[in-house]
């Protein structure tokens with residue numbers, strides 16, 4: 160057999176295949192981004208791509224969300240390959256763990272599988288106005304509400320001690336229409352106006368002290384766990400809210416110095432549910448503000464809507480995908496710059512089809528778990 164000729168035929172076939180691949184791949188036209196990983200073309204399946212988290216080794220953890228239904232599925236394998244930390248999307252919320260008083264349903268199987276796979280587990284969330292059973296804080300005395308809240312925290316952290324490394328202790332305590340006042344308490348959700356949607360029974364019944372009490376109960380139950388305050392719209396497009404959170408964390412940490420040997424609130428979770436109109440400069444400003452408190456920052460629920468009210472794109476076109484990728488790249492350039500302050504960047508969704516905002520195509524993989532341009536933007540933001 161003439162191996163030289165065979166070799167030329169194979170080479171020609173590979174060349175032709177690469178042309179076909181280029182022509183039909185998202186964003187991989189001459190002069191545009193190409194992955195620098197051999198064997199990767201834009202639109203590759205999740206399982207041939209270089210682990211995404213390896214791009215950020217030594218900078219911050221890279222995460223995504225998990226559900227118990229993901230176990231033993233392709234989704235779990237995808238998580239294991241590309242991420243080194245996960246957050247339970249719903250399985251650790253108050254109504255999932257203790258729907259009825261004293262009856263605890265722990266996603267232990269899921270947490271054990273996560274740890275066996277070599278990933279870290281972040282806990283979300285202990286105290287929230289939403290997805291919380293009524294018995295905890297409605298129609299009960301202040302003392303009973305405090306007992307219900309602290310008991311929930313104690314039981315949950317004790318169950319997961321040594322397994323869950325960090326917790327969103329309090330989630331979304333601030334109103335979106337936060338006050339410009341220097342008193343952060345005026346920006347808290349409360350049930351003072353029945354017509355108001357931004358209510359919190361916890362603040363109504365216990366008072367603003369519930370936040371500090373929750374963090375103290377968590378620190379007492381698991382001193383090793385990192386404790387976070389988590390909220391959305393914390394970039395400077397809503398400065399009143401960002402400053403309210405800043406003032407709250409500053410005030411509580413100053414009033415409770417070295418509780419358990421260190422700051423009571425270890426970190427701030429910036430949920431980061433963004434869209435194409437988000438100005439990255441407003442994200443950087445908030446990172447600088449929170450970093451000045453000496454606390455960790457987690458980008459805790461990152462996604463970027465491409466198709467939404469106000470978007471220049473009414474469907475997820477190639478241009479929309481590119482614009483989204485560029486936004487991801489711009490944000491990750493900032494995250495890398497502040498890697499010393501950022502502990503973790505977690506995406507809120509494995510693929511577009513199962514995202515809570517699926518109509519907006521907001522995450523890195525499409526419904527067939529193929530990498531969107533956004534994946535490559537995160538893989539190499541400076542080059543994108």
Ligand code: G3I
Nearest residue numbers: 248249252283284289290330331391430432460507514515
């Ligand atoms: O538990 C019920 C189940 O019994 C029922 O059969 C099923 C039918 O639809 O609904 C189930 O509840 C759903 C729950 O997710 C659990 O799957 C709710 O309808 C649904 O609204 C809920 O949505 C979650 C949402 O939080 C609730 O607020 C999303 O999956 C979850 O992604 C989202 O996550 C939040 C973060 O916790 C906090 N930050 C914002 C973020 C996005 O909203």
